[in-house]
Amino acid sequence: MSKKKKKYYTVWKGHHTGVFESWDDCKAQIKDFQGAQYKSFPTFEAAKKALKSNYFDYVGKNKTFKSELSEAQLKKIGQPNYNSISVDAASSGNPGKMEYRGVDTKTKKQLFIQGPFEEGTNNIGEFLAIVHGLALLKKKNSNCLIYTDSKTAMSWVKKKTCNTKLERNDKNKVLFELVDRAVNWLKNNTYTTVIVKWETKAWGEIPADFGRK
DSSP states (O other), X not given: OOOOOOOEEEEEESSSOEEESSHXXXXXXXXXXXXXXXXXXXXXXXXXXXXXXXXXXXXXOOTTOOOOSOHHHHHHHOOOOSSEEXXXXXXXXXXXXXXXXXXXXXXXXXXXXXXXXXXXXXXXXXXXXXXXXXHXXXXXXXXXXXEESOHHHHHHHHHTSOOOOOOOOGGGHHHHHHHHHHHHHHHHOOOOOOEEEOOHHHHOSOTXXXXXX
């Protein structure tokens, strides 16, 4: 059995900031902290360097990515369409604290971000991110497409439902109010925006990726 590689965690915003050597230590700094910012790195030096920089300079970056697909496969898939926005969600636990965002695929400029919500799932976040993107593009009368790396969320949007198994409670009340609004939007609006699956194996992590554990 291969040994799991050690990671170091940079916390830009949390109860305490700095570089932490375990996920448990990192999690203690971000638990119940509104707008926490953190990311894992393979070395202490990289994590320490990142701490001196801006969080958003590191989120969604794929500088070291090298696809394992063959040249023929890469040629068949082609390059991303940069006339697009990319959406993604991050959840610390499932369920757990969740947030989602959308960025310009080419520049990685953040276009919207919601959360963190106290209790949610990654699938709910991915679903909400797509609907948020659809509403934004319709409002702007934009012909951009939307990239997502979640087939589940794409299916939910197509069916105009959020088919989550997460039960409603006081802790996730605000989140489900947003879910209800999203479902209602889908049922009462038409759109021409094309939703496309992001090819992670060919292009690396989606540009909206939070770079989390």
